[in-house]
Amino acid sequence: MPTGYTALPKVYDRWQQTYGKDFSSLILPRLLLAIRHYRIPKSTMLDLACGTGTLAVMMAKRGWKVWGIDASEGMVAESVKKLVGSDKVVKFLHQDMRQFILPSQVILTTCFFDSLNHLLTKKDLLRTFRAVHKALLPHGYFIFDVSNELCYKSLWMRTETIDHKDFTLVLKNNYNPNSHLGRSDVELSFSNGSFNNQCTETVYERYFDNEEINELLHKVGFHLLQRDDFNFTRMQKVGKIKTWWVVQK
Numbered sequence: 001m002p003t004g005y006t007a008l009p010k011v012y013d014r015w016q017q018t019y020g021k022d023f024s025s026l027i028l029p030r031l032l033l034a035i036r037h038y039r040i041p042k043s044t045m046l047d048l049a050c051g052t053g054t055l056a057v058m059m060a061k062r063g064w065k066v067w068g069i070d071a072s073e074g075m076v077a078e079s080v081k082k083l084v085g086s087d088k089v090v091k092f093l094h095q096d097m098r099q100f101i102l103p104s105q106v107i108l109t110t111c112f113f114d115s116l117n118h119l120l121t122k123k124d125l126l127r128t129f130r131a132v133h134k135a136l137l138p139h140g141y142f143i144f145d146v147s148n149e150l151c152y153k154s155l156w157m158r159t160e161t162i163d164h165k166d167f168t169l170v171l172k173n174n175y176n177p178n179s180h181l182g183r184s185d186v187e188l189s190f191s192n193g194s195f196n197n198q199c200t201e202t203v204y205e206r207y208f209d210n211e212e213i214n215e216l217l218h219k220v221g222f223h224l225l226q227r228d229d230f231n232f233t234r235m236q237k238v239g240k241i242k243t244w245w246v247v248q249k
């Protein structure tokens with residue numbers, strides 16, 4: 001299951017800080033609000049494409065029994081490190097979101113930071129929605145975000161350089177509005193030169209429009225509860241580059 005996240009796990013958390021805070025901290029208030037609004041009982045949840053497990057650990061600290069799934073071995077390894085010395089139990093599984101299996105069903109599944117955009121075909125998105133539907137208890141909730149067209153037509157049309165004291169990350173982004181496919185060639189170089197001084201990898205993403213997502217959700221049997229565009233960063237001038245979805249089984 002190639003995801004393109006082989007070098008990035010080493011710097012992922014530090015990179016996220018460049019948004020002002022890590023993405024999980026930025027999204028958490030919105031998630032907690034939705035949980036309160038829809039009266040989702042605090043019980044079991046899955047964070048799909050959990051990355052380095054930050055959100056999963058935060059939710060476990062709030063009393064949830066959490067599963068985390070990611071297809072990148074490096075991301076799962078970083079997630080597991082977060083549990084060292086903590087009494088919180090999160091079960092991290094190395095699986096592909098298109099065909100994952102959970103030992104038991106959950107009341108809530110989340111999938112954030114454009115993870116679903118890493119699926120490059122409608123067929124794969126449909127497979128993922130089916131797998132989530134199966135993993136949810138009756139009337140369970142699926143809350144996710146996707147990057148919308150504004151994001152690809154602005155941020156994915158340019159090269160971005162992130163200078164951190166430990167490393168430099170250059171993201172050479174490219175988006176094709178006809179195919180809806182984005183490509184990010186990532187160059188990572190470490191300042192100290194102590195190990196793998198430089199790595200490169202490519203991350204691909206696809207923009208799905210609201211109608212496509214709606215159609216697939218409906219096909220699988222989800223009911224739409226909420227959808228709105230939002231901006232998760234403190235950079236308001238980039239506009240509402242993400243779309244927030246809440247659907248119910």
Ligand SMILES: C[S@@+](CC[C@H](N)C(=O)[O-])C[C@H]1O[C@@H](n2cnc3c(N)ncnc32)[C@H](O)[C@@H]1O
Binds near residue numbers: 049069
């Ligand atoms: C942008 S990161 C987001 C991680 C995390 N959700 C967050 O908020 O920081 C995208 C994640 O999707 C994972 N991913 C990509 N394709 C996947 C797949 N087919 N199945 C499971 N995880 C996948 C990557 O390994 C990566 O951790």
